[in-house]
Amino acid sequence: xxxxxxxxxxxPEGPPGRRRLSIEELAAAFPDSHQAAAPEADAAQADSxxxxxxxxxxxxxxxxxxxxxxxxAASPAPPPAGTPEAPEARAPAAHAQSVPPxxxxxxxxxxxxxxxxxxxxxxxAAAPGKKGWRERLGVSGFARNLGGLFSGNPRLDDDLLDxxxxxxxxxxxxxxxxxxxxxxxxxxxxxxxxxxxxxLLKGLRDEMVALLRPVAQPLVIDTxxxxxxxxxxxxxxxxxxxxxxxxxxxxxxxxxxxxxxxxDTFRAAAVAQLQAWGERNGVPVVAQGQNADAAxxxxxxxxxxxxxxxxxxxxxxxxxxxxxxxxxxxxxxxRRVLGKVxxxxxxxxxxxxxxxxxxxxxxQVRQFKAAVDVTGLVVTKLDGTAxxxxxxxxxxxxxxxxxxxxxxxxxxxxxxxxxxxxxxxLLPEALGG
Numbered sequence: 001x002x003x004x005x006x007x008x009x010x011x012p013e014g015p016p017g018r019r020r021l022s023i024e025e026l027a028a029a030f031p032d033s034h035q036a037a038a039p040e041a042d043a044a045q046a047d048s049x050x051x052x053x054x055x056x057x058x059x060x061x062x063x064x065x066x067x068x069x070x071x072x073a074a075s076p077a078p079p080p081a082g083t084p085e086a087p088e089a090r091a092p093a094a095h096a097q098s099v100p101p102x103x104x105x106x107x108x109x110x111x112x113x114x115x116x117x118x119x120x121x122x123x124x125a126a127a128p129g130k131k132g133w134r135e136r137l138g139v140s141g142f143a144r145n146l147g148g149l150f151s152g153n154p155r156l157d158d159d160l161l162d163x164x165x166x167x168x169x170x171x172x173x174x175x176x177x178x179x180x181x182x183x184x185x186x187x188x189x190x191x192x193x194x195x196x197x198x199x200l201l202k203g204l205r206d207e208m209v210a211l212l213r214p215v216a217q218p219l220v221i222d223t224x225x226x227x228x229x230x231x232x233x234x235x236x237x238x239x240x241x242x243x244x245x246x247x248x249x250x251x252x253x254x255x256x257x258x259x260x261x262x263x264d265t266f267r268a269a270a271v272a273q274l275q276a277w278g279e280r281n282g283v284p285v286v287a288q289g290q291n292a293d294a295a296x297x298x299x300x301x302x303x304x305x306x307x308x309x310x311x312x313x314x315x316x317x318x319x320x321x322x323x324x325x326x327x328x329x330x331x332x333x334x335r336r337v338l339g340k341v342x343x344x345x346x347x348x349x350x351x352x353x354x355x356x357x358x359x360x361x362x363x364q365v366r367q368f369k370a371a372v373d374v375t376g377l378v379v380t381k382l383d384g385t386a387x388x389x390x391x392x393x394x395x396x397x398x399x400x401x402x403x404x405x406x407x408x409x410x411x412x413x414x415x416x417x418x419x420x421x422x423x424x425x426l427l428p429e430a431l432g433g
Contacts, residue, residue, distance in 0.1 A: 125412035130421040136407040137425035141386025142171040147428045154197050161186055164204065171389030172358035177396040181207050205427050211392055212419035217401035219348060219376055221256060227305040227313040229338060229345040231298075233331055233372060234352035235364055236319035239380045239406070241270055243352050244314050245277030246414040247404075252281050257311040261301030262287035263294040263334070266318035274316055294318060294330065295337040302341045315346070328371040335372055350403065352378045353394070358387040362397055369398065379417075380406035391422065 126132030137143055145167040154160050161182055168178040184207055185200070194200040221228050230247075234240050241264060251258055260278050262285055264270035271287045278285035286301035298315045305313040317334065320327035338345040351374040353361045368374050377400050382388050391402065402417040 125410040126408050130418075130424055132413075133407065133415070133418070133421040133425040136383040136413070137388065137422070140383065140388055140426075142167075142388045143426045145170060145386075146426055150197065150201050150428050156189060156194055156197060156200060158186070160197070160200070161189070168389060168392075170386070172387045172393065173389035174359060174362070174393030174396065177211065177389075177392045180396070181211070181392075201427065205423055208392070208423045208427075209419050212395050212402075212422065215395045215399060215402045216417050216419040217403070218416045219350075219401075219403040221251070221254075221312060222347060223311065225342075225344060225347055227259065227302070227310045228347050229302065229305075229342065230312065230314045230348045230350055231317065231335065231338070231346035231372070232314065232350050232352060233317050233368055233374070234319060235321055235354075236267075238319065238352045238354040240264070240319060240352045241273050241277070241316055243378055243380060243404075243406070243414065244274065244316055245281070246411040247314060248277060248281045248283050249411045250414065251312050252283060257309070258283045259301060259305045259308070259310045259313050260285045261298055261313060261315040263297045263301075263316045264318045265290055265292045265294055265297065270316070270318070295334045298334050299337050299341060302338055302345060306341070328367065331368075331372045348376055349374050350376045350378060351400075352380060353390075355379045355382040355390060355406075356385045356387050358390050359393065361390050362393055365394060365398055365400070369400070374400060376401050376403040378402075378404045378406070378414075383407045383413075388426070 126136050146164075149160070149163050149167060164185070165178055165182045168181065169175070173181075181204075185204060188194065188203055189200065194203060232240050232244055244260065248258055248260060258281075260274055260283055262271040262274045264274070265288065268290065271290060275285045275287065277283075286297065286304055288297050288300070294317060301313060301315060304310075315334075315338075317331065318327075320331075335346060335349070349372050351365060351368050353365065355361075357364075365374065365377070377394065379391055379394075379402060382391075382405055391405075394400065395402070404414050405417045405422065407413050407415060
């Protein structure tokens with residue numbers, strides 16, 4: 001009996017209606033499974049070789065192959081072994097998932113609008129009035145040196161006057177202006193006009209203001225001259241083009257009709273820089289491109305301004321060293337060409353001076369005044385410099401009106417020169433201040 005159980009039995013063929021499928025028939029029924037990775041395909045074939053597929057017909061037939069899917073459609077994953085689904089039921093679902101929805105009809109986008117050039121990112125403008133002057137100039141080396149002398153309660157003696165003299169010379173006030181200030185203070189101290197150091201501080205302030213007050217003359221635009229022509233001159237790198245842009249904004253806000261002439265045809269990108277300022281402020285700019293004749297640009301701009309009835313014309317020029325005689329003579333040519341269109345032009349020759357250059361600014365003004373008869377000054381970059389004392393040297397040496405002073409980067413920081421505000425920003429408000 002035991003031997004009967006041990007002998008090999010032939011496996012039954014299975015109940016009627018079910019039969020074993022070959023590998024070829026399974027591959028025809030599930031063609032998508034061939035796209036899987038090789039290890040997965042081998043495992044699927046090994047499992048499916050012994051799987052039995054139920055068929056309802058008495059004589060089962062191989063199920064037809066599913067409809068071909070588009071090339072870009074994703075292939076569905078093969079079903080688990082032993083639970084195959086009919087291909088007809090899987091094909092529609094796979095097709096529905098693989099076909100992306102039709103995109104909505106797109107509307108034509110409007111053409112991009114070029115943005116208006118914005119002023120570069122800059123620190124906030126200084127506070128209005130004297131507070132803004134002290135806020136920007138009070139941190140300068142000039143102000144710190146003078147303030148240090150009165151940080152305590154110094155004795156009224158010649159040593160204090162010597163320290164004041166040293167501080168003024170270091171700040172490039174100049175020998176002549178410094179000597180005049182200190183000698184006046186010495187005489188007053190010997191005459192016992194100062195009861196204490198606080199009185200001496202007030203006396204020093206009065207003497208410094210008295211030196212600057214005659215040159216603190218703002219530029220007045222003559223509305224009868226149409227246009228009122230301003231010719232800007234100066235050496236390289238003092239900020240002429242930037243100053244013109246700031247003046248354009250100021251005059252535009254005051255209601256003047258304005259035009260700019262891009263006469264700096266030598267420096268690369270100078271014309272583009274002035275045009276950017278013009279676009280920012282809504283001011284037309286007359287230009288001829290780089291290396292054009294500066295006198296020709298000024299001539300065309302003046303004629304255009306006269307024909308339009310423009311109120312103010314500001315003409316830029318290329319920066320040049322005061323030692324370059326040929327270029328200095330070119331400024332005289334520009335002035336003469338402007339005079340042919342309008343005998344009174346230019347009505348103002350505005351020289352831009354860098355406040356950080358110290359006593360070198362005195363030599364520059366001397367040469368430019370001889371070449372084009374400078375009638376007004378703009379002293380820039382006074383914030384943070386230890387050389388701001390050059391303003392006193394310029395006032396004593398030439399007596400040329402100082403129209404504006406630059407105490408910051410923003411357009412609002414180009415201030416009408418105020419002698420009292422300038423001196424108050426350099427000196428402490430009281431002893432120990």
